[in-house]
Amino acid sequence: MYVKQGLILKKAKHGCMKLMNENPMESLHMIDIIQRLGIEHHFEEEIEMVLQKQQMILSNHPNEFVSSHQLYEVALVFRLLRQGGHYVTADLLGSLKCNEEEFRERHGEDVKGLVALYEASQLSVEEDSLDDVGYLSCQLLNAWLTRHTEHPEAIYVANTLQHPLHYGISRFRSRSIFPVDFKANNEWITCLEELAEIDSCLVRFMNQNEVIHVYKWELAGTEQLPDFMKMCLSALYDITNEFAEKIYKKHGLNPIDSLKRSWVQLLNAFLEEASWLKSTHLPRPEEYLKNGIVSTGVLVVLVHAFFLLDDAINKEIVAIIDNFPEIIHSVAKILRLSDDLEGAKSEDQKGFDGSYLDCYMNEHQGVSAEEAQKHVSHLISNEWKRVNREIFKPNRLLPSSFTNFCLNAARMVPMMYHYGSNPSLSILQEHVKSLMLILSSDLEGANQVK
Numbered sequence: 001m002y003v004k005q006g007l008i009l010k011k012a013k014h015g016c017m018k019l020m021n022e023n024p025m026e027s028l029h030m031i032d033i034i035q036r037l038g039i040e041h042h043f044e045e046e047i048e049m050v051l052q053k054q055q056m057i058l059s060n061h062p063n064e065f066v067s068s069h070q071l072y073e074v075a076l077v078f079r080l081l082r083q084g085g086h087y088v089t090a091d092l093l094g095s096l097k098c099n100e101e102e103f104r105e106r107h108g109e110d111v112k113g114l115v116a117l118y119e120a121s122q123l124s125v126e127e128d129s130l131d132d133v134g135y136l137s138c139q140l141l142n143a144w145l146t147r148h149t150e151h152p153e154a155i156y157v158a159n160t161l162q163h164p165l166h167y168g169i170s171r172f173r174s175r176s177i178f179p180v181d182f183k184a185n186n187e188w189i190t191c192l193e194e195l196a197e198i199d200s201c202l203v204r205f206m207n208q209n210e211v212i213h214v215y216k217w218e219l220a221g222t223e224q225l226p227d228f229m230k231m232c233l234s235a236l237y238d239i240t241n242e243f244a245e246k247i248y249k250k251h252g253l254n255p256i257d258s259l260k261r262s263w264v265q266l267l268n269a270f271l272e273e274a275s276w277l278k279s280t281h282l283p284r285p286e287e288y289l290k291n292g293i294v295s296t297g298v299l300v301v302l303v304h305a306f307f308l309l310d311d312a313i314n315k316e317i318v319a320i321i322d323n324f325p326e327i328i329h330s331v332a333k334i335l336r337l338s339d340d341l342e343g344a345k346s347e348d349q350k351g352f353d354g355s356y357l358d359c360y361m362n363e364h365q366g367v368s369a370e371e372a373q374k375h376v377s378h379l380i381s382n383e384w385k386r387v388n389r390e391i392f393k394p395n396r397l398l399p400s401s402f403t404n405f406c407l408n409a410a411r412m413v414p415m416m417y418h419y420g421s422n423p424s425l426s427i428l429q430e431h432v433k434s435l436m437l438i439l440s441s442d443l444e445g446a447n448q449v450k
Helices: 002-022 024-036 044-060 062-068 071-083 091-097 100-107 111-121 131-147 154-162 187-219 227-251 256-279 285-295 298-309 315-322 326-345 356-363 369-392 400-417 424-449
Strands: none
Touching: 002 024, 002 044, 002 187, 024 044, 024 071, 024 187, 044 062, 044 071, 062 071, 062 091, 071 091, 071 111, 071 369, 091 111, 091 131, 100 131, 111 131, 111 154, 131 154, 256 285, 256 298, 256 315, 285 298, 285 326, 285 356, 298 326, 298 400, 326 356, 326 369, 326 400, 356 369, 369 400
Protein backbone atom coordinates (compact mmCIF):
# COMPACT_ATOMS: atom_id res chain seq x y z
CA MET A 1 0.00 0.00 0.00
CA TYR A 2 2.89 2.37 0.75
CA VAL A 3 4.40 1.58 -2.68
CA LYS A 4 1.08 2.35 -4.37
CA GLN A 5 0.79 5.57 -2.36
CA GLY A 6 4.25 6.65 -3.52
CA LEU A 7 3.46 6.01 -7.18
CA ILE A 8 0.14 7.86 -7.10
CA LEU A 9 1.67 10.73 -5.11
CA LYS A 10 4.42 11.13 -7.72
CA LYS A 11 1.79 11.28 -10.47
CA ALA A 12 -0.35 13.74 -8.50
CA LYS A 13 2.60 16.06 -7.79
CA HIS A 14 3.53 16.07 -11.48
CA GLY A 15 -0.03 17.06 -12.38
CA CYS A 16 -0.03 19.77 -9.72
CA MET A 17 3.21 21.35 -10.96
CA LYS A 18 1.91 21.34 -14.52
CA LEU A 19 -1.31 23.02 -13.44
CA MET A 20 0.57 25.63 -11.40
CA ASN A 21 2.61 26.64 -14.44
CA GLU A 22 -0.30 26.67 -16.90
CA ASN A 23 -3.25 28.06 -14.93
CA PRO A 24 -2.72 29.91 -11.61
CA MET A 25 -6.45 30.21 -10.89
CA GLU A 26 -7.10 26.55 -11.55
CA SER A 27 -4.23 25.67 -9.23
CA LEU A 28 -6.16 27.39 -6.40
CA HIS A 29 -9.14 25.20 -7.22
CA MET A 30 -6.74 22.25 -6.99
CA ILE A 31 -5.62 23.35 -3.49
CA ASP A 32 -9.26 23.57 -2.40
CA ILE A 33 -9.88 19.98 -3.49
CA ILE A 34 -6.67 18.72 -1.91
CA GLN A 35 -7.67 20.31 1.41
CA ARG A 36 -11.23 18.99 1.21
CA LEU A 37 -9.80 15.50 0.76
CA GLY A 38 -7.52 15.93 3.78
CA ILE A 39 -4.26 15.21 1.93
CA GLU A 40 -2.67 18.66 2.06
CA HIS A 41 0.24 17.32 4.15
CA HIS A 42 1.55 15.70 0.96
CA PHE A 43 1.59 19.01 -0.93
CA GLU A 44 2.84 21.57 1.59
CA GLU A 45 5.61 22.97 -0.65
CA GLU A 46 3.40 23.13 -3.75
CA ILE A 47 0.57 24.82 -1.86
CA GLU A 48 2.92 27.40 -0.34
CA MET A 49 4.37 28.22 -3.76
CA VAL A 50 0.90 28.88 -5.19
CA LEU A 51 -0.18 30.98 -2.19
CA GLN A 52 2.97 33.09 -2.16
CA LYS A 53 2.56 33.88 -5.84
CA GLN A 54 -1.12 34.75 -5.33
CA GLN A 55 -0.34 36.89 -2.28
CA MET A 56 2.10 38.94 -4.34
CA ILE A 57 -0.47 39.50 -7.09
CA LEU A 58 -3.15 40.48 -4.61
CA SER A 59 -0.99 42.82 -2.53
CA ASN A 60 0.18 44.73 -5.61
CA HIS A 61 -3.16 45.08 -7.39
CA PRO A 62 -6.10 44.30 -5.05
CA ASN A 63 -8.72 46.45 -6.80
CA GLU A 64 -7.79 45.15 -10.23
CA PHE A 65 -7.97 41.58 -8.96
CA VAL A 66 -11.49 42.02 -7.55
CA SER A 67 -12.80 43.74 -10.68
CA SER A 68 -11.31 41.19 -13.07
CA HIS A 69 -12.35 38.00 -11.25
CA GLN A 70 -15.61 36.29 -10.43
CA LEU A 71 -17.09 36.28 -6.92
CA TYR A 72 -16.14 32.62 -6.46
CA GLU A 73 -12.51 33.29 -7.34
CA VAL A 74 -12.15 36.31 -5.05
CA ALA A 75 -13.72 34.49 -2.09
CA LEU A 76 -11.65 31.35 -2.71
CA VAL A 77 -8.39 33.32 -2.82
CA PHE A 78 -9.29 35.10 0.42
CA ARG A 79 -10.07 31.85 2.24
CA LEU A 80 -7.05 29.90 1.01
CA LEU A 81 -4.62 32.72 1.78
CA ARG A 82 -5.95 33.23 5.31
CA GLN A 83 -5.90 29.49 5.96
CA GLY A 84 -2.28 29.44 4.82
CA GLY A 85 -1.29 32.19 7.26
CA HIS A 86 -1.03 34.95 4.63
CA TYR A 87 -2.51 38.29 5.60
CA VAL A 88 -5.47 39.42 3.52
CA THR A 89 -7.47 42.47 4.51
CA ALA A 90 -11.20 41.94 5.05
CA ASP A 91 -11.77 44.94 2.76
CA LEU A 92 -11.27 42.53 -0.12
CA LEU A 93 -14.62 40.91 0.66
CA GLY A 94 -16.24 44.00 2.15
CA SER A 95 -15.84 45.87 -1.12
CA LEU A 96 -17.92 43.24 -2.91
CA LYS A 97 -21.13 44.37 -1.23
CA CYS A 98 -20.68 48.14 -1.19
CA ASN A 99 -24.08 48.32 -2.89
CA GLU A 100 -26.19 45.61 -1.24
CA GLU A 101 -29.14 45.83 -3.61
CA GLU A 102 -26.90 45.62 -6.64
CA PHE A 103 -25.08 42.67 -5.06
CA ARG A 104 -28.38 40.83 -4.54
CA GLU A 105 -29.43 41.37 -8.15
CA ARG A 106 -26.07 40.39 -9.54
CA HIS A 107 -25.29 37.34 -7.38
CA GLY A 108 -28.68 36.04 -6.23
CA GLU A 109 -28.37 33.05 -8.59
CA ASP A 110 -24.60 32.68 -8.35
CA VAL A 111 -24.69 29.73 -5.97
CA LYS A 112 -21.02 28.81 -6.47
CA GLY A 113 -19.91 32.36 -5.66
CA LEU A 114 -22.24 32.72 -2.68
CA VAL A 115 -21.09 29.41 -1.16
CA ALA A 116 -17.45 30.48 -1.56
CA LEU A 117 -18.24 33.85 0.05
CA TYR A 118 -20.08 32.21 2.95
CA GLU A 119 -17.15 29.82 3.51
CA ALA A 120 -14.68 32.72 3.40
CA SER A 121 -16.69 34.72 5.95
CA GLN A 122 -16.12 31.98 8.54
CA LEU A 123 -12.44 32.96 8.72
CA SER A 124 -13.31 36.21 10.43
CA VAL A 125 -11.27 37.63 13.30
CA GLU A 126 -12.31 40.14 15.94
CA GLU A 127 -10.49 43.06 14.33
CA ASP A 128 -12.23 42.75 10.94
CA SER A 129 -15.55 41.02 11.53
CA LEU A 130 -17.09 39.56 8.38
CA ASP A 131 -20.48 38.97 10.00
CA ASP A 132 -22.27 41.22 7.50
CA VAL A 133 -20.81 39.37 4.53
CA GLY A 134 -21.62 36.02 6.10
CA TYR A 135 -25.18 37.05 6.94
CA LEU A 136 -25.87 38.41 3.45
CA SER A 137 -24.49 35.32 1.68
CA CYS A 138 -26.45 33.08 4.07
CA GLN A 139 -29.66 35.01 3.32
CA LEU A 140 -29.18 34.73 -0.44
CA LEU A 141 -28.31 31.02 -0.27
CA ASN A 142 -31.41 30.25 1.79
CA ALA A 143 -33.50 32.20 -0.72
CA TRP A 144 -31.85 30.26 -3.55
CA LEU A 145 -32.70 26.96 -1.84
CA THR A 146 -36.39 27.85 -1.67
CA ARG A 147 -36.36 28.38 -5.46
CA HIS A 148 -34.23 25.35 -6.35
CA THR A 149 -35.23 22.49 -4.06
CA GLU A 150 -34.54 19.88 -6.76
CA HIS A 151 -31.27 21.36 -8.00
CA PRO A 152 -28.25 18.97 -7.98
CA GLU A 153 -26.38 21.41 -5.71
CA ALA A 154 -29.23 21.81 -3.18
CA ILE A 155 -27.95 19.19 -0.71
CA TYR A 156 -24.42 20.58 -0.94
CA VAL A 157 -25.63 24.15 -0.30
CA ALA A 158 -27.82 23.16 2.64
CA ASN A 159 -24.97 21.19 4.22
CA THR A 160 -22.55 24.10 3.75
CA LEU A 161 -24.90 26.44 5.60
CA GLN A 162 -25.14 24.01 8.52
CA HIS A 163 -21.55 22.77 8.53
CA PRO A 164 -19.05 25.16 6.90
CA LEU A 165 -15.64 23.81 5.92
CA HIS A 166 -13.80 25.78 8.58
CA TYR A 167 -15.61 23.99 11.41
CA GLY A 168 -15.14 20.47 10.08
CA ILE A 169 -12.36 17.89 9.85
CA SER A 170 -11.59 16.96 6.27
CA ARG A 171 -10.87 13.29 6.97
CA PHE A 172 -14.45 12.79 8.15
CA ARG A 173 -16.12 14.87 5.43
CA SER A 174 -18.59 13.02 3.23
CA ARG A 175 -17.56 13.17 -0.42
CA SER A 176 -21.14 12.54 -1.49
CA ILE A 177 -21.92 16.19 -0.71
CA PHE A 178 -18.94 17.81 -2.39
CA PRO A 179 -19.54 20.45 -5.08
CA VAL A 180 -20.78 19.13 -8.42
CA ASP A 181 -17.66 20.30 -10.30
CA PHE A 182 -15.56 18.22 -7.90
CA LYS A 183 -17.19 15.11 -9.34
CA ALA A 184 -16.16 15.99 -12.89
CA ASN A 185 -14.41 13.28 -14.89
CA ASN A 186 -10.96 14.76 -14.52
CA GLU A 187 -7.79 12.67 -14.45
CA TRP A 188 -5.99 14.63 -11.75
CA ILE A 189 -9.06 14.74 -9.50
CA THR A 190 -9.37 10.96 -9.82
CA CYS A 191 -5.69 10.66 -8.92
CA LEU A 192 -6.19 12.81 -5.80
CA GLU A 193 -9.22 10.73 -4.78
CA GLU A 194 -7.16 7.56 -5.02
CA LEU A 195 -4.45 9.11 -2.88
CA ALA A 196 -7.04 10.17 -0.27
CA GLU A 197 -8.47 6.64 -0.17
CA ILE A 198 -5.05 5.08 0.44
CA ASP A 199 -4.32 7.71 3.10
CA SER A 200 -7.55 6.83 4.91
CA CYS A 201 -6.63 3.14 4.93
CA LEU A 202 -3.14 3.83 6.27
CA VAL A 203 -4.46 6.13 9.01
CA ARG A 204 -7.03 3.52 9.99
CA PHE A 205 -4.28 0.91 10.36
CA MET A 206 -2.24 3.31 12.49
CA ASN A 207 -5.25 4.08 14.70
CA GLN A 208 -5.99 0.38 15.12
CA ASN A 209 -2.47 -0.22 16.45
CA GLU A 210 -2.83 2.77 18.78
CA VAL A 211 -6.12 1.48 20.19
CA ILE A 212 -4.57 -1.93 20.89
CA HIS A 213 -1.60 -0.24 22.56
CA VAL A 214 -3.79 1.94 24.80
CA TYR A 215 -5.94 -1.06 25.73
CA LYS A 216 -2.83 -2.91 26.85
CA TRP A 217 -1.99 0.07 29.09
CA GLU A 218 -5.45 -0.26 30.57
CA LEU A 219 -4.96 -3.94 31.36
CA ALA A 220 -1.91 -3.02 33.42
CA GLY A 221 -4.04 -1.60 36.25
CA THR A 222 -6.69 0.91 37.42
CA GLU A 223 -9.36 -1.85 37.33
CA GLN A 224 -11.85 0.05 39.46
CA LEU A 225 -12.17 3.06 37.11
CA PRO A 226 -14.64 3.45 34.23
CA ASP A 227 -13.27 2.30 30.88
CA PHE A 228 -12.88 5.77 29.40
CA MET A 229 -11.02 7.07 32.46
CA LYS A 230 -8.72 4.02 32.41
CA MET A 231 -7.72 4.82 28.85
CA CYS A 232 -7.23 8.52 29.56
CA LEU A 233 -5.22 8.01 32.73
CA SER A 234 -3.09 5.28 31.19
CA ALA A 235 -2.32 7.52 28.25
CA LEU A 236 -1.54 10.51 30.45
CA TYR A 237 0.80 8.69 32.79
CA ASP A 238 2.50 6.89 29.94
CA ILE A 239 3.16 10.25 28.33
CA THR A 240 4.52 11.62 31.60
CA ASN A 241 6.88 8.72 32.13
CA GLU A 242 7.88 7.89 28.57
CA PHE A 243 8.24 11.31 26.97
CA ALA A 244 9.60 13.37 29.85
CA GLU A 245 13.01 11.77 29.58
CA LYS A 246 13.02 12.08 25.78
CA ILE A 247 12.14 15.78 25.87
CA TYR A 248 14.67 16.45 28.62
CA LYS A 249 17.44 14.82 26.59
CA LYS A 250 16.54 16.68 23.40
CA HIS A 251 15.66 20.13 24.74
CA GLY A 252 17.07 20.22 28.28
CA LEU A 253 13.54 20.81 29.62
CA ASN A 254 11.50 18.77 32.06
CA PRO A 255 7.78 18.80 31.10
CA ILE A 256 6.58 17.03 34.23
CA ASP A 257 5.85 20.27 36.15
CA SER A 258 3.70 21.56 33.27
CA LEU A 259 1.85 18.26 32.98
CA LYS A 260 1.18 17.97 36.72
CA ARG A 261 0.13 21.61 37.00
CA SER A 262 -2.62 21.13 34.37
CA TRP A 263 -3.82 17.95 36.06
CA VAL A 264 -3.99 19.65 39.50
CA GLN A 265 -5.93 22.56 37.96
CA LEU A 266 -8.49 20.14 36.54
CA LEU A 267 -9.06 18.47 39.91
CA ASN A 268 -9.45 21.85 41.62
CA ALA A 269 -12.07 22.83 39.04
CA PHE A 270 -13.99 19.62 39.71
CA LEU A 271 -13.91 20.32 43.44
CA GLU A 272 -15.22 23.85 42.87
CA GLU A 273 -18.15 22.53 40.83
CA ALA A 274 -18.85 19.91 43.51
CA SER A 275 -19.03 22.62 46.19
CA TRP A 276 -21.52 24.62 44.09
CA LEU A 277 -23.63 21.52 43.58
CA LYS A 278 -23.62 20.65 47.29
CA SER A 279 -24.58 24.17 48.36
CA THR A 280 -27.10 24.64 45.50
CA HIS A 281 -25.30 27.95 44.93
CA LEU A 282 -25.44 29.45 41.46
CA PRO A 283 -22.22 31.37 40.82
CA ARG A 284 -22.03 34.48 38.68
CA PRO A 285 -21.78 33.62 34.96
CA GLU A 286 -18.21 34.94 34.74
CA GLU A 287 -17.19 32.89 37.79
CA TYR A 288 -18.86 29.77 36.40
CA LEU A 289 -17.19 30.18 33.00
CA LYS A 290 -13.72 30.81 34.43
CA ASN A 291 -13.91 27.54 36.33
CA GLY A 292 -15.86 25.73 33.60
CA ILE A 293 -13.25 26.16 30.91
CA VAL A 294 -10.77 24.37 33.17
CA SER A 295 -13.18 21.54 34.08
CA THR A 296 -13.60 20.69 30.38
CA GLY A 297 -10.19 19.02 30.55
CA VAL A 298 -9.08 20.86 27.42
CA LEU A 299 -6.08 22.35 29.22
CA VAL A 300 -4.83 18.88 30.22
CA VAL A 301 -5.29 17.47 26.73
CA LEU A 302 -3.63 20.37 24.91
CA VAL A 303 -0.67 20.65 27.30
CA HIS A 304 0.05 16.96 26.77
CA ALA A 305 -0.44 17.40 23.02
CA PHE A 306 2.06 20.24 23.01
CA PHE A 307 4.83 18.03 24.39
CA LEU A 308 3.81 15.10 22.21
CA LEU A 309 4.18 17.23 19.08
CA ASP A 310 7.77 17.93 20.13
CA ASP A 311 8.01 20.87 17.73
CA ALA A 312 10.12 23.95 18.49
CA ILE A 313 10.01 23.39 22.26
CA ASN A 314 11.99 25.95 24.26
CA LYS A 315 11.74 27.69 27.63
CA GLU A 316 9.89 30.72 26.24
CA ILE A 317 7.19 28.62 24.57
CA VAL A 318 6.81 26.35 27.60
CA ALA A 319 6.28 29.48 29.73
CA ILE A 320 3.49 30.56 27.37
CA ILE A 321 1.83 27.15 27.64
CA ASP A 322 2.08 27.23 31.45
CA ASN A 323 0.22 30.55 31.48
CA PHE A 324 -2.82 29.12 29.68
CA PRO A 325 -2.48 30.93 26.31
CA GLU A 326 -5.51 32.47 24.68
CA ILE A 327 -5.93 29.79 22.01
CA ILE A 328 -6.28 27.08 24.67
CA HIS A 329 -8.62 29.34 26.64
CA SER A 330 -10.81 29.86 23.55
CA VAL A 331 -10.97 26.17 22.61
CA ALA A 332 -12.00 25.31 26.17
CA LYS A 333 -14.60 28.09 26.18
CA ILE A 334 -16.08 26.86 22.89
CA LEU A 335 -16.45 23.39 24.37
CA ARG A 336 -17.92 24.56 27.69
CA LEU A 337 -20.45 26.95 26.12
CA SER A 338 -21.42 24.47 23.38
CA ASP A 339 -21.98 21.75 25.96
CA ASP A 340 -24.19 24.02 28.05
CA LEU A 341 -26.06 25.34 25.00
CA GLU A 342 -26.86 21.89 23.61
CA GLY A 343 -27.78 20.67 27.08
CA ALA A 344 -30.30 23.51 27.32
CA LYS A 345 -31.79 22.65 23.92
CA SER A 346 -32.08 18.92 24.60
CA GLU A 347 -34.68 17.55 26.99
CA ASP A 348 -32.63 14.36 27.31
CA GLN A 349 -29.63 16.17 28.77
CA LYS A 350 -29.87 17.49 32.33
CA GLY A 351 -26.89 19.48 33.51
CA PHE A 352 -26.95 18.76 37.24
CA ASP A 353 -23.44 20.16 37.54
CA GLY A 354 -24.56 23.63 36.45
CA SER A 355 -24.88 25.59 33.26
CA TYR A 356 -23.74 28.98 32.03
CA LEU A 357 -27.28 29.67 30.83
CA ASP A 358 -28.71 29.08 34.31
CA CYS A 359 -26.13 31.41 35.83
CA TYR A 360 -26.73 34.05 33.14
CA MET A 361 -30.53 33.97 33.50
CA ASN A 362 -30.24 34.04 37.30
CA GLU A 363 -28.17 37.24 37.13
CA HIS A 364 -30.25 38.82 34.34
CA GLN A 365 -33.78 38.41 35.58
CA GLY A 366 -36.39 38.68 32.84
CA VAL A 367 -34.15 37.30 30.08
CA SER A 368 -35.91 34.48 28.22
CA ALA A 369 -34.33 31.09 27.49
CA GLU A 370 -34.21 31.97 23.78
CA GLU A 371 -32.39 35.24 24.49
CA ALA A 372 -29.91 33.44 26.74
CA GLN A 373 -29.23 30.86 24.02
CA LYS A 374 -28.69 33.61 21.48
CA HIS A 375 -26.24 35.29 23.85
CA VAL A 376 -24.28 32.05 24.27
CA SER A 377 -24.19 31.50 20.49
CA HIS A 378 -22.73 34.98 20.16
CA LEU A 379 -20.05 34.18 22.76
CA ILE A 380 -19.13 30.99 20.90
CA SER A 381 -18.85 32.94 17.64
CA ASN A 382 -16.51 35.44 19.30
CA GLU A 383 -14.27 32.66 20.59
CA TRP A 384 -14.00 31.21 17.09
CA LYS A 385 -12.80 34.61 15.90
CA ARG A 386 -10.13 34.57 18.61
CA VAL A 387 -9.03 31.09 17.56
CA ASN A 388 -8.87 32.32 13.96
CA ARG A 389 -6.72 35.27 14.99
CA GLU A 390 -4.24 32.98 16.74
CA ILE A 391 -4.14 30.63 13.74
CA PHE A 392 -3.85 33.26 11.01
CA LYS A 393 -1.61 35.90 12.55
CA PRO A 394 1.82 35.84 10.85
CA ASN A 395 4.11 36.39 13.87
CA ARG A 396 2.66 33.93 16.36
CA LEU A 397 5.03 32.54 19.01
CA LEU A 398 3.43 29.12 19.33
CA PRO A 399 4.41 26.57 16.62
CA SER A 400 1.90 26.05 13.81
CA SER A 401 1.74 22.30 14.54
CA PHE A 402 0.30 23.12 17.97
CA THR A 403 -2.07 25.89 16.88
CA ASN A 404 -3.42 23.60 14.13
CA PHE A 405 -3.93 20.88 16.74
CA CYS A 406 -5.91 23.39 18.80
CA LEU A 407 -7.98 24.31 15.75
CA ASN A 408 -8.83 20.67 15.12
CA ALA A 409 -9.71 20.24 18.79
CA ALA A 410 -12.19 23.12 18.42
CA ARG A 411 -13.52 21.51 15.22
CA MET A 412 -14.40 18.38 17.16
CA VAL A 413 -16.97 20.35 19.16
CA PRO A 414 -19.51 20.85 16.33
CA MET A 415 -19.14 17.17 15.46
CA MET A 416 -19.88 16.21 19.06
CA TYR A 417 -22.96 18.38 19.45
CA HIS A 418 -24.52 18.43 15.98
CA TYR A 419 -24.92 14.67 15.89
CA GLY A 420 -28.48 14.93 14.58
CA SER A 421 -27.52 16.64 11.32
CA ASN A 422 -23.76 16.38 10.72
CA PRO A 423 -23.01 13.83 7.96
CA SER A 424 -19.37 13.70 9.07
CA LEU A 425 -20.44 11.87 12.20
CA SER A 426 -21.52 8.75 10.30
CA ILE A 427 -18.04 8.55 8.73
CA LEU A 428 -16.45 8.96 12.17
CA GLN A 429 -18.72 6.23 13.53
CA GLU A 430 -17.64 3.84 10.77
CA HIS A 431 -14.02 4.66 11.54
CA VAL A 432 -14.53 3.87 15.24
CA LYS A 433 -16.38 0.64 14.40
CA SER A 434 -13.42 -0.53 12.31
CA LEU A 435 -11.11 0.19 15.26
CA MET A 436 -13.33 -1.79 17.62
CA LEU A 437 -13.51 -4.73 15.21
CA ILE A 438 -9.74 -5.04 15.02
CA LEU A 439 -9.51 -4.70 18.80
CA SER A 440 -12.05 -7.51 19.26
CA SER A 441 -10.17 -9.66 16.78
CA ASP A 442 -6.87 -9.00 18.55
CA LEU A 443 -8.30 -9.88 21.97
CA GLU A 444 -9.95 -13.02 20.62
CA GLY A 445 -6.62 -14.13 19.15
CA ALA A 446 -4.87 -13.46 22.45
CA ASN A 447 -7.46 -15.54 24.34
CA GLN A 448 -7.01 -18.44 21.91
CA VAL A 449 -3.27 -18.35 22.49
CA LYS A 450 -3.85 -18.51 26.25
